[in-house]
Amino acid sequence: MGLAKYVSYRVVNALIILFFVLLITAFLMNKYMEDTIKTDIENRIQQEVYRNPKYARLSTEQKEQIAAQKRAFYYAKYGLDQPYIIRVLYRAYDAMTFNFGKAVTLRSSSGSSYVTDIILEALPRTILLFTTATIINIILGIFLGMKAASNIGSLLDRSISTFAMFTYSLPMWWTGILFILLFSYMLNLFPSGGMISVPPPSGIMHYVDILWHMALPLITIVFVSFGGWAYMTRSIVTNVLTEDFVITAKAKGVPERKILYGHVLRTASPPIVTSIVLSILGSLSGAIITEAVFSWPGIGRLYWMAISSGDMPVVLGLVYITTFLYVFAVLILDLVYGLLDPRVKVGTV
Amino acid sequence: MYVLGWRGVIREFFRYKSGVVGFALLMFLVGLAIFAPLLAPEPIFYNWYVPTYWSQQTLPKAAPPEWINSFSDKKFAVRQVLDPINSYESPSAYNFTFIYNYQYDIPTYDIYFEIDSSIANNSKMLMLVDLIRPDGNKIVRLIDLKIDQPFVRISLRSLEESIRKIFGFGLAYESEETRKNITERGLLKVLNPMNVIFSSTGEGIVFGKTKPLKGRYQFNVVIFKINPSNKVNQIKMIVTGSVYGLLGTDALGRDLFGGVVWGSRIALIIGLGVAILSTLIGVVYGTISAYVGGWVDEALQRIQEFVISIPVLPILLIMAYVLSPTVWNLIFLLVIFSWPGPVKTIRSMALQIREQLYVLSAKAIGLSTWRVITRYILPQILPYTFALVAFSVPGAILTEAGVSFLLGSQGTLEVTWGRILNDAEKYSAVLTGMWWWVIPPGLMIALAGLAFVLVGNALDRVLNPRLIR
Numbered sequence: 010m011g012l013a014k015y016v017s018y019r020v021v022n023a024l025i026i027l028f029f030v031l032l033i034t035a036f037l038m039n040k041y042m043e044d045t046i047k048t049d050i051e052n053r054i055q056q057e058v059y060r061n062p063k064y065a066r067l068s069t070e071q072k073e074q075i076a077a078q079k080r081a082f083y084y085a086k087y088g089l090d091q092p093y094i095i096r097v098l099y100r101a102y103d104a105m106t107f108n109f110g111k112a113v114t115l116r117s118s119s120g121s122s123y124v125t126d127i128i129l130e131a132l133p134r135t136i137l138l139f140t141t142a143t144i145i146n147i148i149l150g151i152f153l154g155m156k157a158a159s160n161i162g163s164l165l166d167r168s169i170s171t172f173a174m175f176t177y178s179l180p181m182w183w184t185g186i187l188f189i190l191l192f193s194y195m196l197n198l199f200p201s202g203g204m205i206s207v208p209p210p211s212g213i214m215h216y217v218d219i220l221w222h223m224a225l226p227l228i229t230i231v232f233v234s235f236g237g238w239a240y241m242t243r244s245i246v247t248n249v250l251t252e253d254f255v256i257t258a259k260a261k262g263v264p265e266r267k268i269l270y271g272h273v274l275r276t277a278s279p280p281i282v283t284s285i286v287l288s289i290l291g292s293l294s295g296a297i298i299t300e301a302v303f304s305w306p307g308i309g310r311l312y313w314m315a316i317s318s319g320d321m322p323v324v325l326g327l328v329y330i331t332t333f334l335y336v337f338a339v340l341i342l343d344l345v346y347g348l349l350d351p352r353v354k355v356g357t358v
Numbered sequence: 359m360y361v362l363g364w365r366g367v368i369r370e371f372f373r374y375k376s377g378v379v380g381f382a383l384l385m386f387l388v389g390l391a392i393f394a395p396l397l398a399p400e401p402i403f404y405n406w407y408v409p410t411y412w413s414q415q416t417l418p419k420a421a422p423p424e425w426i427n428s429f430s431d432k433k434f435a436v437r438q439v440l441d442p443i444n445s446y447e448s449p450s451a452y453n454f455t456f457i458y459n460y461q462y463d464i465p466t467y468d469i470y471f472e473i474d475s476s477i478a479n480n481s482k483m484l485m486l487v488d489l490i491r492p493d494g495n496k497i498v499r500l501i502d503l504k505i506d507q508p509f510v511r512i513s514l515r516s517l518e519e520s521i522r523k524i525f526g527f528g529l530a531y532e533s534e535e536t537r538k539n540i541t542e543r544g545l546l547k548v549l550n551p552m553n554v555i556f557s558s559t560g561e562g563i564v565f566g567k568t569k570p571l572k573g574r575y576q577f578n579v580v581i582f583k584i585n586p587s588n589k590v591n592q593i594k595m596i597v598t599g600s601v602y603g604l605l606g607t608d609a610l611g612r613d614l615f616g617g618v619v620w621g622s623r624i625a626l627i628i629g630l631g632v633a634i635l636s637t638l639i640g641v642v643y644g645t646i647s648a649y650v651g652g653w654v655d656e657a658l659q660r661i662q663e664f665v666i667s668i669p670v671l672p673i674l675l676i677m678a679y680v681l682s683p684t685v686w687n688l689i690f691l692l693v694i695f696s697w698p699g700p701v702k703t704i705r706s707m708a709l710q711i712r713e714q715l716y717v718l719s720a721k722a723i724g725l726s727t728w729r730v731i732t733r734y735i736l737p738q739i740l741p742y743t744f745a746l747v748a749f750s751v752p753g754a755i756l757t758e759a760g761v762s763f764l765l766g767s768q769g770t771l772e773v774t775w776g777r778i779l780n781d782a783e784k785y786s787a788v789l790t791g792m793w794w795w796v797i798p799p800g801l802m803i804a805l806a807g808l809a810f811v812l813v814g815n816a817l818d819r820v821l822n823p824r825l826i827r
Contacts, residue, residue: 033673174812178803178805178807179804180800183803183804186796186800187796187800194789201789297764298763312675312764313764316765332672
């Protein structure tokens with residue numbers, strides 16, 4: 010597979026997944042939206058016909074006739090008279106253009122009830138929290154993993170392996186709850202949730218305040234995941250360290266640090282990128298729930314609120330948009346992999 | 359494995375510390391799951407989400423575990439069921455005297471009276487309770503109630519008239535200002551009436567800020583027969599205490615120990631069910647892919663890559679709306695998304711085995727593909743799948759817990775660790791410091807995961823040929 014073929018294959022794969030999720034979303038959204046539109050129409054007919062003083066003198070049958078006419082009119086107006094397949098395709102088109110209609114009860118902070126507005130407001134906050142966490146994880150994980158690999162069997166190496174094993178089975182969101190209990194309820198060090206104090210401070214303090222609120226969720230995410238990342242880096246690097254070119258470099262007298270961060274890391278980075286992709290995939294659900302626990306007003310909190318208040322349009326919008334972002338992120342990382350791994354260019358993978 | 363034999367494998371397994379610890383943890387969990395009906399009665403499981411069941415259990419609400427008394431300098435009142443020390447029947451009425459010896463710092467959550475009686479049709483009895491405190495103060499007609507059913511359970515906290523009387527007693531000791539403040543701001547609803555009964559008189563009694571009043575509390579119960587044929591068969595006074603059991607109770611008065619014990623059963627069923635099914639599918643899939651090769655291999659690999667890159671949680675959430683949320687449906691959904699996990703590893707193992715001489719000869723004598731796979735290749739891979747199963751259990755348990763936590767009442771109908779934590783989050787257990795509601799379920803999730811990781815780790819070292827040195 011050459012690079013072009015590799016890229017096109019990845020893109021097609023991503024598109025298929027999006028299409029698949031789109032269909033499910035459209036299918037569910039259609040049923041839900043039609044139900045709401047129908048009750049809406051019935052309410053309007055009640056208002057316009059049965060409670061209208063203009064028709065007050067008419068007999069029940071005449072009223073029903075007018076109501077039926079109105080109903081047919083509204084059904085045509087909202088496309089409910091179209092065949093089922095067409096209606097579902099409409100919804101698919103809606104989802105594709107990020108038009109998820111209006112939320113039932115949730116509102117954005119500016120008061121908009123459009124699902125897209127609500128989600129777009131929450132999205133940057135999620136990205137802020139998780140990109141920061143991921144960057145810390147990558148730096149900490151790769152650094153510790155390399156250290157451990159260059160000293161197999163050392164105290165650091167053994168403690169990283171044990172720590173990784175412990176945190177592997179720890180639910181990230183529950184760790185978050187524990188940290189809130191410990192650091193904000195008992196020790197009163199950090200706020201228990203939210204993103205900014207009320208009333209919000211101004212100037213530079215505004216950003217300091219956000220950082221202070223972000224500290225605890227950040228500590229939680231990093232605490233639970235960096236062990237796994239370090240362990241993973243360690244095993245990949247250990248394998249690379251046994252290869253001939255490392256021994257050659259050593260024999261030539263290249264300094265240890267240079268071998269480790271120059272030669273070895275360069276070779277080890279493609280599999281590390283793959284593993285990063287896989288562990289981001291694995292931690293997504295935990296991360297969403299963790300956000301909900303910390304009342305961080307991003308996507309995860311929105312999931313929690315939408316589910317507990319039964320706001321279907323928001324749930325559907327969230328499912329589609331998270332899948333979209335997720336598939337997009339995986340695609341980007343896959344392409345990075347393609348650029349990093351020389352074998353992809355030559356076409357041996 | 360064929361070199362070691364079964365006994366050898368077991369002996370090797372226990373040579374690793376992780377094997378021993380993991381096995382011990384696993385046995386503990388399996389024990390909980392199997393003996394759940396003995397540890398916590400079955401109705402707890404079936405009625406976990408039935409509020410009427412829990413209101414009949416006379417448990418304190420939001421009570422910490424009993425053993426907290428050994429660690430805290432403030433002693434919590436414990437549960438006591440009292441019989442009358444004195445009873446006297448006159449032609450018109452019964453007189454019962456209960457003595458409650460209060461030697462604690464934090465008063466009981468509630469006091470119940472259980473009366474078992476025979477009442478003539480359309481007739482009633484009248485019950486009056488006077489309370490004499492150790493300091494000699496009296497609350498007259500603490501309870502003033504009609505009894506019209508053969509069995510009644512009266513909760514002092516649910517009687518509005520009694521609560522008014524209790525606060526009336528307490529407010530008499532407060533300053534004019536406090537009294538006005540409390541009534542104007544409607545604070546009485548958030549104050550605990552038990553603090554008033556069990557605190558010494560003085561300013562601050564309605565907030566429970568005065569010293570606890572220790573000693574003998576006498577409850578004088580008079581039940582007027584009204585109809586001479588009415589009879590009281592039995593009367594009991596239940597002091598719920600403010601601590602309960604091994605793990606305490608939640609805000610609805612549910613016994614958390616019961617929930618955690620029964621939750622282990624669901625967690626193990628889901629974890630093992632998903633792990634075994636998805637590993638089996640993954641192993642067969644990977645083997646077929648490797649053995650058949652060619653375009654079939656190519657297609658199967660693409661399908662696997664497709665499934666593995668679908669985000670599980672959003673899809674699971676949306677599916678929960680479509681399918682009815684039972685444990686079996688959840689297992690089914692999780693299997694759909696987790697079978698691709700072991701495929702790559704198995705495929706590369708099968709690729710090596712495919713080239714072995716005995717497989718080639720089996721092929722040469724014309725055995726069918728299916729027969730070669732099931733009789734010659736799979737048996738070689740199977741031992742290693744034990745480790746794979748162990749490794750994929752934690753993921754399944756974590757996902758289940760996460761989904762239950764997020765979905766709450768829309769998730770599985772049974773009580774799971776994730777759902778207990780969902781309730782805790784809904785009642786903001788963390789912000790009110792109810793650690794006993796939050797720590798045990800999560801710790802169980804972590805322990806269950808750890809047990810399987812440790813076992814898997816040891817199995818992997820024993821069974822995986824690539825790791826044997």
